[in-house]
Amino acid sequence: MDNTRLKAYAELIVKKGLNPDPGQEVIILAALDQPEFVRLVAEECYRAGAAKVTVDWQDMPLNKLAQLYQTEEKLGSIEDWEIEKLKWRVEKLPAFLWLDSDDPDGMDGIDQGKRARAQMARFPKIKPYRDAMENRFQWCIAGVPGKEWACKVFPGISAEEAVEKLWEAILTTARAEGDPIANWEEHNRVIHERCSALNDYKFIALEYQSSNGTDFRVGLMEQGIFAGGAEKDLSGRIFNPNIPSEEIFTSPKRGEAEGVLVSTKPLSWQGSLIENFSIRFEKGKAVEVKAEKGQEALERMIAMDEGAAYLGECALIGWDSPINRTGILFYSTLYDENASCHVALGRGFENCVADYDKYSQEQLRAMGVNDSMIHVDFMIGCRDLNITGITADGRKIPVFRFGEWCF
Amino acid sequence: MDNTRLKAYAELIVKKGLNPDPGQEVIILAALDQPEFVRLVAEECYRAGAAKVTVDWQDMPLNKLAQLYQTEEKLGSIEDWEIEKLKWRVEKLPAFLWLDSDDPDGMDGIDQGKRARAQMARFPKIKPYRDAMENRFQWCIAGVPGKEWACKVFPGISAEEAVEKLWEAILTTARAEGDPIANWEEHNRVIHERCSALNDYKFIALEYQSSNGTDFRVGLMEQGIFAGGAEKDLSGRIFNPNIPSEEIFTSPKRGEAEGVLVSTKPLSWQGSLIENFSIRFEKGKAVEVKAEKGQEALERMIAMDEGAAYLGECALIGWDSPINRTGILFYSTLYDENASCHVALGRGFENCVADYDKYSQEQLRAMGVNDSMIHVDFMIGCRDLNITGITADGRKIPVFRFGEWCF
Numbered sequence: 001m002d003n004t005r006l007k008a009y010a011e012l013i014v015k016k017g018l019n020p021d022p023g024q025e026v027i028i029l030a031a032l033d034q035p036e037f038v039r040l041v042a043e044e045c046y047r048a049g050a051a052k053v054t055v056d057w058q059d060m061p062l063n064k065l066a067q068l069y070q071t072e073e074k075l076g077s078i079e080d081w082e083i084e085k086l087k088w089r090v091e092k093l094p095a096f097l098w099l100d101s102d103d104p105d106g107m108d109g110i111d112q113g114k115r116a117r118a119q120m121a122r123f124p125k126i127k128p129y130r131d132a133m134e135n136r137f138q139w140c141i142a143g144v145p146g147k148e149w150a151c152k153v154f155p156g157i158s159a160e161e162a163v164e165k166l167w168e169a170i171l172t173t174a175r176a177e178g179d180p181i182a183n184w185e186e187h188n189r190v191i192h193e194r195c196s197a198l199n200d201y202k203f204i205a206l207e208y209q210s211s212n213g214t215d216f217r218v219g220l221m222e223q224g225i226f227a228g229g230a231e232k233d234l235s236g237r238i239f240n241p242n243i244p245s246e247e248i249f250t251s252p253k254r255g256e257a258e259g260v261l262v263s264t265k266p267l268s269w270q271g272s273l274i275e276n277f278s279i280r281f282e283k284g285k286a287v288e289v290k291a292e293k294g295q296e297a298l299e300r301m302i303a304m305d306e307g308a309a310y311l312g313e314c315a316l317i318g319w320d321s322p323i324n325r326t327g328i329l330f331y332s333t334l335y336d337e338n339a340s341c342h343v344a345l346g347r348g349f350e351n352c353v354a355d356y357d358k359y360s361q362e363q364l365r366a367m368g369v370n371d372s373m374i375h376v377d378f379m380i381g382c383r384d385l386n387i388t389g390i391t392a393d394g395r396k397i398p399v400f401r402f403g404e405w406c407f
Numbered sequence: 408m409d410n411t412r413l414k415a416y417a418e419l420i421v422k423k424g425l426n427p428d429p430g431q432e433v434i435i436l437a438a439l440d441q442p443e444f445v446r447l448v449a450e451e452c453y454r455a456g457a458a459k460v461t462v463d464w465q466d467m468p469l470n471k472l473a474q475l476y477q478t479e480e481k482l483g484s485i486e487d488w489e490i491e492k493l494k495w496r497v498e499k500l501p502a503f504l505w506l507d508s509d510d511p512d513g514m515d516g517i518d519q520g521k522r523a524r525a526q527m528a529r530f531p532k533i534k535p536y537r538d539a540m541e542n543r544f545q546w547c548i549a550g551v552p553g554k555e556w557a558c559k560v561f562p563g564i565s566a567e568e569a570v571e572k573l574w575e576a577i578l579t580t581a582r583a584e585g586d587p588i589a590n591w592e593e594h595n596r597v598i599h600e601r602c603s604a605l606n607d608y609k610f611i612a613l614e615y616q617s618s619n620g621t622d623f624r625v626g627l628m629e630q631g632i633f634a635g636g637a638e639k640d641l642s643g644r645i646f647n648p649n650i651p652s653e654e655i656f657t658s659p660k661r662g663e664a665e666g667v668l669v670s671t672k673p674l675s676w677q678g679s680l681i682e683n684f685s686i687r688f689e690k691g692k693a694v695e696v697k698a699e700k701g702q703e704a705l706e707r708m709i710a711m712d713e714g715a716a717y718l719g720e721c722a723l724i725g726w727d728s729p730i731n732r733t734g735i736l737f738y739s740t741l742y743d744e745n746a747s748c749h750v751a752l753g754r755g756f757e758n759c760v761a762d763y764d765k766y767s768q769e770q771l772r773a774m775g776v777n778d779s780m781i782h783v784d785f786m787i788g789c790r791d792l793n794i795t796g797i798t799a800d801g802r803k804i805p806v807f808r809f810g811e812w813c814f
Contacts, residue, residue: 032442032464039468046476053472057439057464061446065460069453081491088488 001167006037009142009171012180012243014044016230017140018095019239022049025094029056031101033146038099050095060106060271067110075114076121086129093137095239101146104331107271115270116300123305123373131361135351138239141334143170152331173244173323173335184230184240191229195248197407198226201397203389205256206314208341210385212262213278218314218343219256221368223353226250226316234357246323246338249315251348253368255284257311261343265329265336265379272297273331277378279345285309286345302345307372313344319383319403333377340381341400346374408574413444416549416578419587419650421451423637424547425502426646429456432501436463438508440553445506457502467513467678474517482521483528493536500544502646508553511738514678522677523707530712530780538768542758545646548741550577559738580651580730580742591637591647598636602655604814605633608804610796612663613721615748617792619669620685625721625750626663628775630760633657633723641764653730653745656722658755660775662691664718668750672736672743672786679704680738684785686752692716693752709752714779720751726790726810740784747788748807753781 020026026045030038042053066075107115150162157165170176175183208216228248230240258281266275274294279286279302286309291298302309315337323330323339330336348370350356356364365371387400398406427433433452437445449460473482514522557569564572577583582590615623635655637647665688673682681701686693686709693716698705709716722744730737730746737743755777757763763771772778794807805813 032439035439035466035468039466039472042469043472043476046472050476052477052481053469055466055469057466059442059446059462059464061442062449062460062462065446065450065453069450069457070459074459079492079495081488081495084488084491085486088486 001164001171005171005176007040008180009174009176010037010040010044012174012176012184013041013097013140013142014048015181016184017142017240017243018045018097018138019237020045020048020050020095020138021237023051024049025092026050026053026097027056027094028053028097028099029058030099030144031058031060031146033101034099034144037144041097041099060103064107064110064271067107067115072114072118075118078122078125083125083129086126090129090132093133095137096139098139098141099144100141100332100334101144101149102332103146103148103271104152104268104273105271106148110271112270112272112297112300116304119373120304127373134361135234135356138233138237139241140239140243141241142174142243143332143334145170149332153328169326169328169330173326173338175244175322188229188240191248194405194407195226195228198248198389198399201389201391203397204392205390206399207388207390208261208380208385210262210382212264212382213260214262214380214385216257216259216261216281218311219253219284219368220250221253221353223367224250224253225352225354227349227352231351242334242338244323244335244338246317246321247315247342248317249313249349249352251350251352251369252311252314253284254310254348254370255368257281257284261380263378263380264340264382266331267294267376267378268331268333269294269297269301269376274298281311284311301374301376304346304374305372307370308346308374310345310370310372311343312346312348312370312372312375313342313377315342315344315377316387316400316405317341317381318400318405319381319385336379337377340379341385341387342377342379342381344375344377346370346372346376408571408578412578412583414447415587416581416583417444417447417451419581419583419591420448420504420547420549421455423588423591424549424647424650425452425504425545426644427452427455427457427502427545428644430458431456432499433457433460433504434463434501435460435504435506436465437506437551438465438467438553440508441506441551444551448504448506467510471514471517471678474514474522479521479525479528482525485529485532490532490536493533497536497539500540502544503546505546505548506551507548507739507741508551508556509675509739510553510555510678511559511675511680512678513555517678519677519679519704519707523711526780527711534780542641542763545640545644546648547646547650548648549581549650550739550741552577556739560735576733576735576737580733580745582651582729595636595647598655601812601814602633602635605655605796605806608796608798610804611799612797613806614795614797615668615787615792617669617789619671619789620667621669621787621792623664623666623668623688625718626660626775627657628660628760630774631657631660632759632761634756634759638758649741649745651730651742651745653724653728654722654749655724656720656756656759658757658759658776659718659721660691661717661755661777662775664688664691668787670785670787671747671789673738674701674783674785675738675740676701676704676708676783681705688718691718708781708783711753711781712779714777715753715781717752717777717779718750719753719755719777719779719782720749720784722749722751722784723794723807723812724748724788725807725812726788726792743786744784747786748792748794749784749786749788751782751784753777753779753783
């Protein structure tokens with residue numbers, strides 16, 4: 001890929017995605033596939049004034065070996081120094097960038113039960129620090145082509161060609177052409193205007209219907225708001241948590257969800273694919289799941305903890321989204337979730353409550369923001385999806401008709 | 408490179424180099440160049456019973472960015488969690504493997520003074536933990552071709568060909584052909600026999616002469632021993648700290664070195680090349696250095712701390728060593744030090760004192776084992792090098808004549 005285009009993408013990620021403060025530290029999580037690009041991004045961070053940039057290189061094949069050979073006890077344990085590192089993050093609040101190039105099938109063949117149990121054992125030790133960092137630092141997820149990922153998205157051609165085609169798709173969908181910074185300023189303006197329009201209705205619920213079997217109603221919090229595009233952390237730093245991002249989303253009210261959602265794209269969860277599935281909800285909780293592929297993984301997912309069977313996100317994306325228009329199935333949540341309306345099981349978003357910083361975490365939970373160790377998006381958008389907003393006085397406002405925004 | 412040969416090399420590194428205990432953890436330091444090989448090695452460690460294998464991926468271009476952009480204060484600092492990690496290492500004593508593929512010029516152009524001052528500021532915070540681990544765990548350094556390194560060793564051909572040729576040289580010099588395990592058992596037997604012969608003489612000094620200007624005498628400790636090949640850590644675990652290794656070495660007596668040593672190969676120190684240099688010693692201390700290239704780096708090196716100007720190692724390697732026979736200048740200490748007689752400035756080896764575990768570190772220092780934050784080998788071997796051992800009763804025993812072992 002042409003270096004000028006990569007530099008422009010790196011600059012977009014750092015300036016609009018992460019926006020590090022001068023003197024702030026940056027942590028970058030990256031796989032080994034594109035070291036030159038990771039170095040470009042690191043240098044952009046330094047140019048933006050970062051005091052120190054640390055790259056935590058991740059390698060899925062090594063993670064798979066760990067799952068295969070380590071004991072469940074070892075996988076579920078955490079060393080004192082790792083806790084100290086979390087404390088350091090809570091104190092220093094480095095900006096956090098994930099350059100995602102995960103192989104969607106990279107963890108196939110491991111013992112998913114062992115992995116889940118180890119995660120469940122480890123999570124409570126991490127959670128206090130994760131909670132203490134919530135909304136207090138800038139973070140961003142952006143895509144970078146990995147070889148295995150590219151070959152999955154573009155099968156039947158050489159790995160080199162597949163990587164090049166995936167770069168092209170990543171740069172296009174990230175609006176990284178021309179003047180990427182200006183593109184994102186305009187993009188954020190459009191998203192924020194639509195959020196305002198939605199928030200003015202003060203919907204108490206959304207209803208979803210489509211011909212594939214989706215027939216579903218979800219309650220919304222009285223204080224809930226729709227958000228999207230650029231966000232602010234609690235100290236007012238503006239960042240774009242996802243590049244690309246097309247969604248407008250809210251955190252629904254825990255306990256109010258009835259009916260069936262039918263998936264419209266495969267879901268890659270922890271390196272395993274779940275395909276052609278549906279989930280039935282009662283009183284907010286997933287009570288029945290059916291998957292043509294990955295049934296066991298799906299069942300395990302909603303049993304990860306108490307909140308894993310409840311919803312944490314409802315996201316709205318028009319069928320004409322630039323990502324959907326590529327016609328590419330990315331096998332990656334970052335992209336596929338921005339191609340289509342979706343919901344997420346698990347942890348909700350505290351910042352989808354108006355003035356959320358005035359409430360304690362307990363108060364936010366009581367309002368209906370779900371909590372869980374997982375947050376897994378799955379796609380329900382399709383050509384004939386209708387979504388209707390219900391107002392407090394019972395009016396039914398069309399939000400989506402035939403997969404597209406009504407306003 | 409053929410996968411069967413790589414697997415045999417990985418097995419050699421793990422079984423003979425590192426030899427992890429069942430249940431022990433392993434840390435691998437590796438660059439990003441050969442991830443498939445690093446994964447092979449990690450899996451070998453697990454097969455040998457390692458409880459957990461952690462790869463600390465290192466990237467010299469990122470380290471260079473850090474040197475260019477971070478403040479000296481930041482570079483010299485260490486976080487509490489890093490100290491906790493050192494404490495964890497002292498407690499758990501994981502085996503440590505460095506898969507070296509460093510670019511010999513990779514740090515060229517940085518401010519060496521800033522780097523050295525930062526290291527000097529950081530080192531005292533790390534030293535207590537390093538001292539506490541000394542001789543208590545297995546460690547190994549083995550080579551893996553990096554692209555930049557290969558292109559330096561084999562200029563004028565494609566990077567791919569250069570890497571392949573460097574793999575070939577690495578496997579040959581590591582005796583990783585045929586049955587590598589059996590090769591190393593025989594190799595260790597030969598080395599240990601030669602060590603016994605040397606130790607029986609109880610030399611009090613070595614004298615070096617060659618036509619290039621080397622004219623030098625170094626004192627040896629009364630309790631000093633020559634060692635080489637497989638070593639034992641304090642709990643009796645046998646490991647080979649270097650693959651390849653051709654040297655027989657001792658830790659000379661601090662304070663007794665007179666005359667001039669002339670280098671016979673370039674030295675890559677911290678990513679900078681120092682070429683055609685000589686060092687003059689008085690009362691054990693380097694008092695004058697002259698380098699055609701890298702004068703400043705060399706001066707800085709011997710000023711890193713008080714012990715950096717004293718010797719920590721005298722190593723003997725015959726001119727017919729398999730590494731020298733390749734005719735390749737590797738620009739890598741691991742290889743070049745095993746091609747030729749060398750000495751090292753800086754830290755000496757406690758385990759070059761007979762029954763060293765019966766003495767305190769203070770006692771070992773008093774006997775003459777040098778201490779420093781550095782340990783830098785440089786080559787003095789050549790075709791006409793003569794080395795003569797001096798016994799307590801004044802006999803002069805030829806050890807090397809015309810670059811070769813006399814026994």
